[in-house]
Amino acid sequence: MDHSHHTSITIDLNALRHNLKEIRKLAPGKKVMGIVKKNAYGHGLVGAAKGLVSEGVDYLGVIYPEEGITLREAGVTCPILVLGATLPEDLPQCLEHDLELAILSIDHLHEMEKAVSATKLKAKVHLKIDTGMGRIGSAWHSSGAFISETLSADFVEIKGIFTHLACADLPGDSFSSEQVRRFEIVLKQFEDLAGWRPMAHMAASGGILHYPETHFDMIRPGHLLYGVLPDTGADQILDLQPVLSLYTKVVFVKKIKKGETVGYGNKWAAPKDTHIATIALGYGDGYSRKLTGKGVRVIVNGQSMPIVGSVCMDQIMIDTGETPLAIGTQVVVIGKEGNHEVHVHELADLQATVPDDVLSGLNWHIPRTFLKTT
Numbered sequence: 001m002d003h004s005h006h007t008s009i010t011i012d013l014n015a016l017r018h019n020l021k022e023i024r025k026l027a028p029g030k031k032v033m034g035i036v037k038k039n040a041y042g043h044g045l046v047g048a049a050k051g052l053v054s055e056g057v058d059y060l061g062v063i064y065p066e067e068g069i070t071l072r073e074a075g076v077t078c079p080i081l082v083l084g085a086t087l088p089e090d091l092p093q094c095l096e097h098d099l100e101l102a103i104l105s106i107d108h109l110h111e112m113e114k115a116v117s118a119t120k121l122k123a124k125v126h127l128k129i130d131t132g133m134g135r136i137g138s139a140w141h142s143s144g145a146f147i148s149e150t151l152s153a154d155f156v157e158i159k160g161i162f163t164h165l166a167c168a169d170l171p172g173d174s175f176s177s178e179q180v181r182r183f184e185i186v187l188k189q190f191e192d193l194a195g196w197r198p199m200a201h202m203a204a205s206g207g208i209l210h211y212p213e214t215h216f217d218m219i220r221p222g223h224l225l226y227g228v229l230p231d232t233g234a235d236q237i238l239d240l241q242p243v244l245s246l247y248t249k250v251v252f253v254k255k256i257k258k259g260e261t262v263g264y265g266n267k268w269a270a271p272k273d274t275h276i277a278t279i280a281l282g283y284g285d286g287y288s289r290k291l292t293g294k295g296v297r298v299i300v301n302g303q304s305m306p307i308v309g310s311v312c313m314d315q316i317m318i319d320t321g322e323t324p325l326a327i328g329t330q331v332v333v334i335g336k337e338g339n340h341e342v343h344v345h346e347l348a349d350l351q352a353t354v355p356d357d358v359l360s361g362l363n364w365h366i367p368r369t370f371l372k373t374t
């Protein structure tokens with residue numbers, strides 16, 4: 001028997017479309033790569049990708065080849081770039097599935113060349129330049145040799161050149177301008193060596209919002225698509241809608257007396273006689289244990305109710321006051337009902353992390369339903 005039916009996620013494809021439209025207003029005429037890595041930030045890889053493709057995104061961005069292969073097997077035909085570090089042994093499968101790849105260094109290029117020689121296929125590649133993120137890619141100050149070697153490699157077709165901003169979520173930060181300066185030097189170097197330049201891309205959500213000079217030929221939005229703003233104040237620039245709602249159900253109810261305790265460690269005692277409902281969600285589903293004791297609320301029948309006691313692996317208790325809930329009652333854990341809303345930003349702030357962390361951590365086995373009204 002599958003217990004995952006107690007907990008479910010709905011994805012509002014209208015909200016996804018709305019967010020994409022809002023993003024496009026900031027970068028008119030630019031190509032868009034919709035970032036769907038890590039199960040589309042928890043939103044469901046295939047459903048979110050298909051939603052974005054139906055809204056006309058030019059590219060999809062994933063982090064691992066497996067994600068790209070899953071998309072191809074689900075019938076997605078638009079260009080897909082594997083943004084992460086692809087291992088040479090995965091290359092033949094990537095090429096069979098027409099995935100474009102990030103080439104990270106001269107050594108990586110040579111390893112890829114060895115791996116591809118058996119297949120006689122050409123690899124569509126984007127050169128990854130490290131302009132200051134310090135994660136993956138060829139250092140900007142020594143990229144001349146990297147560009148020349150890639151230009152002379154027969155097995156590649158160069159489709160793009162890209163980099164990633166380290167501090168773009170901070171408006172007005174001088175390091176982003178410095179990264180633009182470095183990237184422009186590398187682009188000039190490419191043009192000098194080749195007499196042409198491939199599609200250049202740099203901006204993820206922060207760059208899209210705060211640094212128009214980073215938009216180049218294509219933007220790569222991730223969390224903005226999913227209705228998550230990178231900083232307070234960004235809501236003045238963009239009107240985004242949350243895309244994901246998380247629901248679970250009441251599985252047990254009881255009445256307790258003033259002073260009785262609830263949950264591991266007796267961390268909560270009832271201040272007065274009350275009703276407790278146990279809901280079918282916990283940290284094993286990606287609802288962090290760090291939310292214990294933080295005053296988090298859920299919404300039941302349009303009313304806001306607090307979670308009490310510690311978050312367990314698969315169950316959480318809520319104080320429903322004078323209301324004894326029926327078994328099976330729906331509980332909104334992230335989302336809106338009546339006049340109440342639990343926003344992922346709130347849950348992220350309470351555990352000192354970013355909303356992407358909360359969303360992408362939602363367990364992949366929770367069933368996702370994709371809703372679209374028009």
Ligand SMILES: Cc1ncc(COP(=O)(O)O)c(C=O)c1O
Nearest residue numbers: 035083164204205220221222223
């Ligand atoms: C290379 C690259 N581009 C774009 C994105 C999208 O980032 P964001 O969610 O900040 O828009 C990411 C995500 O980290 C990334 O790694």
